[in-house]
Amino acid sequence: MKNKYAVIGAGSWGTTLANLLAQKKYGVTLWCYETDLTERMQRKRINDIYLPDIVLADNLHFTSSLKEAVSDKKMLVFVAPSQVTRQVLEQALPHISPETIIVSASKGIENNTLKLLSEIFEELLPATMHQQLVFLSGPSFAREVSQGMPTAVVAAGRDLAYAEQVQTIFSTEKFRVYTHTDVIGVELGGAMKNVIALAAGVADGLGFGYNSRAALITRGLAEMTRLGLKLGGKADTFAGLAGMGDLVLTCTGDLSRNRSVGIELGKGRKLDDILAGMTMIAEGVKTTLSAFQLAHKLNVDVPIIEQMYQILYQNKDPRQAVSDLMLRDLKPESLMS
Template sequence: MPEKIGVIGAGSWGTTLADLLAKKGHEVTLWAYEPELVEEMGRTRCNSLFLPGITLSPTLRYTHVLKEAVADKALLLFVVPSQVTRSVVQNALPFLSPSAIIVSASKGIEVETLMTVSQVYGELLPAGLYSRFSALSGPSFAREVAQEMPTAVAVAAEKGEIAKKVQQVFNTDKFRVYTNNDVTGVELGGAIKNVIAIAAGISDGLGFGHNTRAALITRGLAEMTRLGRALGAREATFAGLAGMGDLVLTCTGDLSRNRTVGMELGRGRRLTEILGEMRMVAEGVKTTESAYNLAARLKVEMPITEKVYEVLYRDKSAREAVLELMSRDLKAEEY
C-alpha cells in the first residue's frame, strides 16, 4: 500500500532512497536545505550536486520548506549529517504526525554530547514517537543503489512490528532489507566503520598492500565490537550487514568518501585542503573525534581509532601512526 513519506536530506543517500521509494509507488517529498538544489531537481529531475547522472522518478516532489516535507507523513526518513541531526529534528518536531514512523539513515556520533544518533532522537522525541524509531544501515553506496545494483541492508527497531513495517516499505527486488532489534549495534557499525575506512585509506595512500588493509579491517571490527559491547549492543550484530558488511565495503570501495580522505592523508596532504575539495560530507572525520572521546570515557581500548584521531587532530604523520600501531605490546588476539 502506498505511503506518504518525507525524506529529510538531499545528499547522495537521501536522494537515492527518496528515488527508490518514489519508484516503488510511494508519495514522496524530498527536502533539501539548498533552495537552488530544489529548483534544479524539480526542473531537470537530476541532483547534479550529489548524485550526478541519475534521472530521478517523475513522481518525486521537492521542497526546501521543512513543514511541507514533514507534515501529515506516515513515515519520515532523516538522512542528514549526524552533527546536524539534533537541529534538524528540533525544527521538524512541531510538524511531526504523532503516528509517524521515524527512520534514521544518518551515521555518526554527536561530537558535543558523545550521543549516538538514536540517543539524540530519544532525547528529542516524545516517548510515543520514539517507540516508532528505527535505524537503517548496511553496505550501500548510494550510486550503486541508484543504478539498481543488488544491495542488502538492515533496519533495526526495538519493536519488531516497526522494523517489519519499514522493511516492507523499503524492500524491492534490488534492495533487500533485513530486520534487527539491536538499534545500538546497527548504528554503531555504521558510525565506526567510517573511522576504520580512513585508516584503510591512509594505508593505501602510503602504498601498503592487501595484508595491511585486511589487518585494519579485522582489528577495526574488534574495536567496533568492544565499543558496542560497552554500550549494550549484541556482538553478533557486528558480524552482519551493518557491521562487517559495511566495514568491508567502506574500507575497500573506490566510492568511499572516508577511504578517499585517508588516501589523501597517506599521500601527505593536509586535512583542511582535502575537505575543502569535497562537496559531500565524510562522516568519519567528525566521528573519529567523538569515538575517540567516547572510548576514553568508557575506558574501551581502540588503538586504530586513537591513531586516526592523532593524524586528523594532532598532526601526527601517517607513517608514524602506522609504526606505533605495529610496535604496541604483544598480546593475544581479543575482541
Template sequence: MNIGVIGAGSWGTTLADLLARKGYPVSLWAFEPELAEGMERSRENDLYLPGFTLAENLSVTSDLAGAVSGKEMLVLVSPSQVMRRVMEGAASHIGPDTLIVSASKGIENDTLLPMSDVLEAVLPEGLSGQLAFLSGPSFAREVAAGMPTAVVAASSDAGVARRVQEAFNTDCFRVYTGDDVVGVELGGALKNVVALAAGVCDGLGFGYNSRAALITRGLAEMTRLGVAMGARPETFAGLAGMGDLVLTCTGDLSRNRTVGMELGRGRKLDDILAGMQMVAEGVKTTLSAYQLARKLGVEVPITEQMYSILYEDKDPRQAVSDLMLRRLKSEGE
C-alpha cells in the same frame, strides 16, 4: 503511504527515489533552496547524484515544515552533526503516528550520543517507540543504479522493523530486520573511522596484507566499543558491521577512504575537506569515538591513531609504526 525524506545528499536522494519508484508519493527536503529548485526543474540531483533521473512522483522542496507535515513515514538522512538542529525545526510538524527511519551514520560530537538518543531527545513524546535505523553496505550510486544490495532495519519494536522492511524492500534492495539498535547504529558509524585508516594505508602505498589486518583488527575494536555501550557482539559480524566495514575500506566510492588516502599521500585535512562537496562522516565520528572510548575505558588503538592524525597532525607513517610496535598480546585480548 505519504513519505518525507529529510536530506537531499546522495543517500537521501537515492532512498527517496527508491521509495517513489515503489509507488509512494515522496517529498524530499533539501537544505539549499537552489538545489531543490534545480532538482524540481531538471529532475536530477546534479550536485550529489548526477546521472540519475528522479521518479515522477518525487517532489523536492526546501520547506521543512511542508516536507514533514502529514507524512506517515519520515526518513532522516541529514548528516549526524546537524541532525539535532534539523529535527528540532521539524519536530512540531510531525504527527503522533509517524514512523521515523534514521539512515544517518554518526555520533554527535558534543554529547557523544548516537542518533537514537538524539532523536529521542528532540522528537515529540511517544514517537521513540516508532523509531527504526537503516544501515548496511550501500553506496548510493550502486543502489541508484539498481545493483543488488542488502541492508538491515533495526528497531526495538519488531512490528516497526517489519513495516520498514516492507516499505523499502525491492527486487534489488533487500532489507533484513533486527532489534539491536545500538549495534546497528554503532557499526554504521564506527566503520567510517576504520575506513579512514584503510585509506591512509592505501595512500602510503601499503598492500593487501595491511588492509586485511586493518579491517580485521578494526572490527575487533568496533565490537569492543559497541559491547561496552550495550550492543551485541554478533551484530558486528552482520551487514551493519562487517558488511559495511568491508565496503567502506575497499570501495573506490567511499568518501572516508578517499580522505584517508589523501592524508596518507601527505595532504592536510583542511585542504582535503575544502575540495569535497559531500560529508565524510568519519572525520567527526573519529573525535566522538575517541572520546567515548576514553570515557568507557575501552582500548581502540586504530581510532586513537586516526584521532592523532586528524586532530594532532601526527605523521601517518609514525602512526602506523606506533600501531605495529604496541605491546605484544594474544588475539583475543
C-alpha cells in the same frame, strides 16, 4: 496522490532513498536545504550535485520547506548529516504527527554530547514515539543503489513490528532489507566503520598492500565490537551487514569518501585542503573525534581509532602512527584486547 512519505536530506543517500520509494509508486517528498538545488531538481529531474547521472522519478516531489516536508506523514526518513541531525529534528518536531514512523539513515556520533543518533531522537521525541524509531544501515553506496545493483541492508528497531514495516516499504528485487532489534549495535557499526575506513585509506595512500588492509579491517572490527558491547550492543550484530558488511565495503570500495580522504592523508596532504575540495561529507572525520572521546570515557581500548584521532586532530605523521600501532605490547588475539 497525496505524499505520505518524506526524506529529509538531499545528499546522495537521501536522494537515492527518496527515488527508490518513488519508483515503488509511493507519494514521496524530498526535503532539500538548498533552495536553488530544490528548484533544479524539480525542473531537471536530476540532483546535479550529488547524483548528476541518475534520472529521478516523475512522481518525486521536492521542497525546501521543512514544515511542508514533515507535516501529516506516515513515515519520515532522516538523512541529514549526523552533526546537524539534532538541529534539523528540533526544527521539524512541532510539525511531526505522533503516529509517524521515524527512520534514521544517517551514520555518526554527535561531537558535543557523544550521543548516538538513536539517543538524540529519543531525547527529543516524546516517549510515546520511541517504539516508532527505526535505524537503516548496512553496506550501501548510494550510486550503486541508484543504478539498481543488488544491495542488502538492515532495519533495526526496538519494536520489531515497526522494523518490519520499514522492511516492507523499502524492499525491492534489488534492495533487500533485513530486520534487527539491536539498535545500538547497528548504529555503532554504521558510525565507526567510517573511522576504520579512514585508516584503511591512509594505509593505501602510504603504498601498503592487502595484508595491511586485512589487518586494519579485522582489528577495526574488534574495536567496533568492544565499544559496542560496552554500550549494550550485541557481538553478533558486528558480524552482520551493519558491522563487517559495511566495514568491508567502506574500507575497500573506490566510492568510499572516507577511504578517499585517508588515501590523501597517506599521500601527505593536509586535512583542510582535502576537505575543501570535496562536495560530499566524509562523516568519519568528525566521528573520529567523538568515537575517540567516547572510548576514552568508557575506558575501551581502540588503538586504530586513537591513531586516526592523532593524525586528524594532532597532525601526527601517518607513518609514525603505523609504527606506533605495530610496536604496541604483544598480546593474544581477542575481541577484548
